Amino acid sequence: MPELPEVEVTRLSFADRIAGARILSARLGKPLRWPLGIDPATLAGRTVLGVRRRGKYLLVDLGEDPGQDRGYAPGQADGLLLLHLGMSGSLAFADSHPAPGPHDHFDLATTRGVLRLNDPRRFGAVVWAPGEDSPEARKLLGRLGVEPLGPDFDPQAFHAGLRLRNAPIKQVLLAGELVVGVGNIYASEALFLAGIHPTTRASRISLARATRLHAAVRDVLARAVQKGGSTLRDFSNAFGESGYFQLEAMVYDRAGQPCRVCGAAVRRLVQGQRATYYCVGCQK
Numbered sequence: 001m002p003e004l005p006e007v008e009v010t011r012l013s014f015a016d017r018i019a020g021a022r023i024l025s026a027r028l029g030k031p032l033r034w035p036l037g038i039d040p041a042t043l044a045g046r047t048v049l050g051v052r053r054r055g056k057y058l059l060v061d062l063g064e065d066p067g068q069d070r071g072y073a074p075g076q077a078d079g080l081l082l083l084h085l086g087m088s089g090s091l092a093f094a095d096s097h098p099a100p101g102p103h104d105h106f107d108l109a110t111t112r113g114v115l116r117l118n119d120p121r122r123f124g125a126v127v128w129a130p131g132e133d134s135p136e137a138r139k140l141l142g143r144l145g146v147e148p149l150g151p152d153f154d155p156q157a158f159h160a161g162l163r164l165r166n167a168p169i170k171q172v173l174l175a176g177e178l179v180v181g182v183g184n185i186y187a188s189e190a191l192f193l194a195g196i197h198p199t200t201r202a203s204r205i206s207l208a209r210a211t212r213l214h215a216a217v218r219d220v221l222a223r224a225v226q227k228g229g230s231t232l233r234d235f236s237n238a239f240g241e242s243g244y245f246q247l248e249a250m251v252y253d254r255a256g257q258p259c260r261v262c263g264a265a266v267r268r269l270v271q272g273q274r275a276t277y278y279c280v281g282c283q284k
């Protein structure tokens, strides 16, 4: 499943190239998780102002062509497309694509190339919203926690949020209410780096430990983005969890193998139907 770093790497792969492009047409394939919400023909003639990311959504801002000066404030957009890759989606932006295959469910043809969504399982979506504060957008973005790599993610607020939650820390991270984008691999890895046992109740984590976890979350995600960015060319073929595996996980998927720090065997447990990997020697 594409996680936040993969979505950010996807954004970086085409955002610069599509900014300023005028939409020529939009084509829908089979139904995705949610309907587009607008007649695709009405997208033609609009200009792509830029592409932002919020959690695992890509926000394609549309509006009037700003001319030579490409800078814009998202508030100037007069609509946006919210793209989600679901379980199996991938986006490719190219001068042209072959005729759409059975899993190509959205094409946005522009003056600079065609953005295509391929999604075999169709849990992904492309949704139109008239603005970021519109009900259409708020329904998808309204409950997201803060961005892990943004300025609003700070240790004190994170700790205050943890204090209110009694669930195991691993599940609190995965829930995405305090901070978005810490998927299954990243949660195991960040907890290892912070030395925190995954079953620890979130409310019992001290400010010092919360501060270490805050730094670990940022570190793990930022390195994954960086690594993905350096292998962009292979990215569309290497989707899913491979982006992180290139980083050499400390614990994820290493059950029974020696911890890279202390040598104890890495253990696996299941929390909320998701596998968690940890080291009893390093995580308390």
Ligand SMILES: [Zn+2]
Binding pocket: 259, 260, 261, 262, 263, 264, 279, 280, 281, 282, 283
């Ligand atoms: Zn260890």
